Amino acid sequence: MDLKIAGKKALMAGGSAGMGRATAERLAEAGVELYISARREERLLNAAKEVTEKYGNTVTPIVADSSTEEGRATLFSACPDPDILAITIKPPDPNGDFLTVTPEMWRESIETALLGPIEIMRHYIPSMKEKGWGRILNIATFSAKNPMIWRLMSGPARSALVNYTASVSREIAQFGVNINNILPGMFATEGSEENAVHYAKAFGLEMDNDVIAEHFNAHNKIPAGFAAIADDMAPMAALLCSPLARYIVGQNIVIDGGQHHSLF
Ligand SMILES: NC(=O)c1ccc[n+]([C@@H]2O[C@H](COP(=O)([O-])OP(=O)(O)OC[C@H]3O[C@@H](n4cnc5c(N)ncnc54)[C@H](OP(=O)(O)O)[C@@H]3O)[C@@H](O)[C@H]2O)c1
Structure with missing residues (x-):
């Protein structure tokens, strides 16, 4: 399918690994001029090099938190006017007992998982409106809709993010600028591997990969029967970043192998 985004400028904020990287690759495959950002420089530079080698695109890496x-100021000056903006941010680590979650932990969660994406969108929306076209995608989490006691540092802030985008998307759709969110379930990514250690601590498990995997799978009960790979969401991400999605406004697409049990 031709996504009709060849030549457009796309920023994948959080694009060196996991679902951000997979999304960046699908956008590159569709012919965009690509900007990718991340905090860790070495992995980011490798990702930019590999994407250029694979698809031949110009890829500009931006080290920014x-x-x-x-960090956002660095991002804005390195990529002033993207047509397509996709954002993902790693929230704080999984929490243990909910009674141990402090106001400082809440503040960190809100700074990263809520204010980070909001401030990036707020910066870029005026230029997209002026151009009369833009696509914004947040890669957030299905725990925005499917609360999990060990993901208090991720879900509540993202519930607020999807609430914000539900309002703002309806305000700016008239200018050809659409915001949508992907809410991923369990994906085997670099990020989820890093989380496994914290997950094990939160549940008092042995640091043994088999023990963690067994507990994790039993806990999560994924109808599809497996944890996805990042490219299981990236085609949908690229579609939402394209003109083909012009009538998709303010939606939250859950991609979780059927784990979240609801009609909508
Ligand atoms: N994997 C899962 O099972 C799962 C489940 C539900 C929700 N999610 C959510 O989906 C999103 C993507 O997860 P993932 O597993 O693909 O993560 P990942 O493998 O850790 O990749 C995240 C990417 O974003 C970058 N990044 C993270 N925080 C950043 C920040 N503050 N500023 C700039 N770049 C940042 C990372 O690079 P640096 O670390 O170098 O900055 C990396 O490139 C996250 O929001 C996560 O909470 C994931």
């Missing part, structure tokens, strides 16, 4: 004002 999307959760800080300083």
Whole structure:
């Protein structure tokens, strides 16, 4: 399918690994001029090089932390006017007992998982409106809709994010600028491997990969029977970033192998 985005400028904020990287690759495959950002430089530079080698695109890496004002300023000056903006941010690690979650932990969660994406969108929306076209995609989490006691540092802030985008998307759709969100379930990514250690601690498990995997699978009961790979969401991400999605406004697409049990 031709996504009709060849030549457009796309920023994947959080694009060096996992679902951000897979989305960046699908956008590159569709012919965009690509900007990818991340905090860790070495992995980011490798990702930019590999995507260029694979698809032949110009890829500009930007070392920047999307959760800080300083990082966002770096992002904005390195990529002033993207047509397509996709954002993902790693929230704080899984929490243990909910009674141990402190106000400082809440503040960190809100700074990263809520204010980071909001401030990036707020910066770029005016230029997209002026151009009369833009696509914004947040890669958030299905725990925005499917609360999990060990993901308090991720789900509640993202519930607020999808609430915000539900309102703002309806305000700006008239200018050809659409915001949508993908809410992923369990994906085997670099990020989820890093989380496994914290998950094990939160549940008092042995640091043994088999023990963690067995507990995790039993806990999550995924109807599809497996944890996805990042490219299981990337085609949908690229579609939402294209003109083909012009009538998809303010939606939350859950991609979770059927884990979240609801009609909508
Ligand atoms: N994997 C899952 O099972 C799962 C489940 C539900 C929800 N999610 C959500 O889906 C999103 C993507 O997850 P993933 O597993 O693909 O993560 P990942 O493998 O860790 O990849 C995240 C990407 O974003 C970058 N990044 C993270 N925080 C950033 C920040 N503050 N500023 C700039 N770049 C940042 C990372 O690079 P650096 O680390 O170098 O910055 C990396 O490139 C996350 O929001 C996660 O909470 C994941």
